[in-house]
Amino acid sequence: MESDKNNVNLNNNAVLDQLTLSDSQKRQGAVKAVIFTLIAVFIFFVPVTIKGTTDVVFGIVYKSIKSNLGLLGSWLGGIIIMGNAIASIYGKYLCKRKDSFLYRYYAEDSVIHPLFYLFGGVCTLILLLHFTVPSFTGPACITSPDIGETVYSIAMDVALIIPVSGIFMPFLLNYGIVDFIGSLLEPLMRPVFKTPGRSAVNAIASFVSSASVGVLITSKLYKSGVYTKKEAALIATGFSAVSVGFAYKVIETAGLSDYFLPIYFIAMLITLIISFFMCRIPPLSRKQSVYLDGHEQTREEIQAEKIPARSVVRIGGARAIKKAATAPNFFREIRSSLLDSCFVLPKVISLLTAAGIVAMIIATYTPVFHWIGKLFEPLLVLLGVPDAAQIAPSLPVGIAEMFLPVLLIADKVGRLSLEARYMVVTVSMVQIIFFSETIVVMLSTKIPVTLKELVICFFERTVLAIPISALFMHLLF
Structure with missing residues (x-):
């Protein structure tokens, strides 16, 4: 036909x-x-x-x-x-x-x-x-x-x-x-x-x-x-x-x-x-x-x-x-x-x-992400992640810009363990949702998600990423 x-x-x-x-x-x-x-x-x-x-x-x-x-x-x-x-x-x-x-x-x-x-x-x-x-x-x-x-x-x-x-x-x-x-x-x-x-x-x-x-x-x-x-x-x-x-x-x-x-x-x-x-x-x-x-x-x-x-x-x-x-x-x-x-x-x-600069200013000049990061510290300790207190504040910063968590520990590379650096890198790479690119592209191209949903998804992905990444950390190092 x-x-x-x-x-x-x-x-x-x-x-x-x-x-x-x-x-x-x-x-x-x-x-x-x-x-x-x-x-x-x-x-x-x-x-x-x-x-x-x-x-x-x-x-x-x-x-x-x-x-x-x-x-x-x-x-x-x-x-x-x-x-x-x-x-x-x-x-x-x-x-x-x-x-x-x-x-x-x-x-x-x-x-x-x-x-x-x-x-x-x-x-x-x-x-x-x-x-x-x-x-x-x-x-x-x-x-x-x-x-x-x-x-x-x-x-x-x-x-x-x-x-x-x-x-x-x-x-x-x-x-x-x-x-x-x-x-x-x-x-x-x-x-x-x-x-x-x-x-x-x-x-x-x-x-x-x-x-x-x-x-x-x-x-x-x-x-x-x-x-x-x-x-x-x-x-x-x-x-x-x-x-x-x-x-x-x-x-x-x-x-x-x-x-x-x-x-x-x-x-x-x-x-x-x-x-x-x-x-x-x-x-x-x-x-x-x-x-x-x-x-x-x-x-x-x-x-x-x-x-x-x-x-x-x-x-x-x-x-x-x-x-x-x-x-x-x-x-x-x-x-x-x-x-x-x-x-x-x-x-x-x-x-x-606009959103990228606002998010980066909040991350750089306020303790907001540091406070949120403290919530992840007990989970990192429970999972046996070294230097948990030092890296915990960097994990939620990924919502501002995917590269920012690594920048926050860049001056500590010589002092942080391989395992701790691996956790920061891996979690930031799998969070996917961040203001400096993907969030605004999704919202501007009319992908059917709201800003509130994207923020919720970011924290869900982070909570899921930490134990899974920790499992691979123990297998790799």
Whole structure:
């Protein structure tokens, strides 16, 4: 039966499986699936070494653009943040025309969002003047290398990750690799993590490129009707882990470079173990299995994902071919993906700058995280973790910025035991949820989770991570 791809939902596997292609369409689909999948794998998953630097192609591209732009890039990003601050004040508070772009762009924001955007814009202006005007002296709480410079550097990374991923994401999402991997891993992902098999792609993309990429993929598939609200929330909060490159930076700072491979793969395993528990406890377990268009996920739709073990390769391959054969116009899809990415960019980097700096100021200048950390000290002592009192305050600081827990012990590396440093590194790597990146990206891209839920999930992940990490600590050291 010939089907018009414009009138059917090919993200529904039951529909995709019933689609019939002609022999020529199958051949074209197979060629497109192979070529574009190889390109996607090369871009996102294959490390290459250029001029002594090893990274995936995606990482090399956006870092190269950032390096070539230099200070100009920082100013361009700053202009976007400051422009967003001004536009949000007008769009949210002053604009009366409901059909205007600015009104619609900020309509779903709360009344306090423009205040965050404005604070981010002010901080950005201070930092840019600090970078470019030698005689300018801004507040130390903003211009400090450990606060403003760190947060702004991350914001500029994300400012490039978003459009670059927008250009390359159609290679990953439109030509069958997601459907093929999803078919292979459905028997594992659905019963263990309560997510579809294709969610494994999100996890892999996060591990090898960037946590933001994982969140953006999840958002794109949620908006496309592939994931339900519950699935999108579980995937974004459970699989958007730190990249290999950033993980190495964290492990190296803690003086554990000799243990990089075991620590990194242990962290990956612990991330999956925690996700097993998180999908079974509130608030994520209470999320509705409802798609963005409002229809509830049916048992038939879940069953359509399941494939007999002996047929996974054949059916997964057939789905990939059909998806590639019916893929939209390549250049039109890249344009659409790029526009979608750039649409959220001003809000993401504005919130990231504002929330990241606020969280870092609280962590640096107040005892709040120290007090919260004291709550974890008895658990660390009970689990036999050395130097528990010294490292306990660093564990909750991860909600501000994933790198901050290690920075807090950086000057104590020579005095802290291997076990204590391992605990700080591993727990911070598996917490996933932090203000300086993943939280604001999730909130800005409309992943169906609230700020309150994300904070609760952070502490749940931390409490789960401590005993599991301690178990591996005793096995490793």
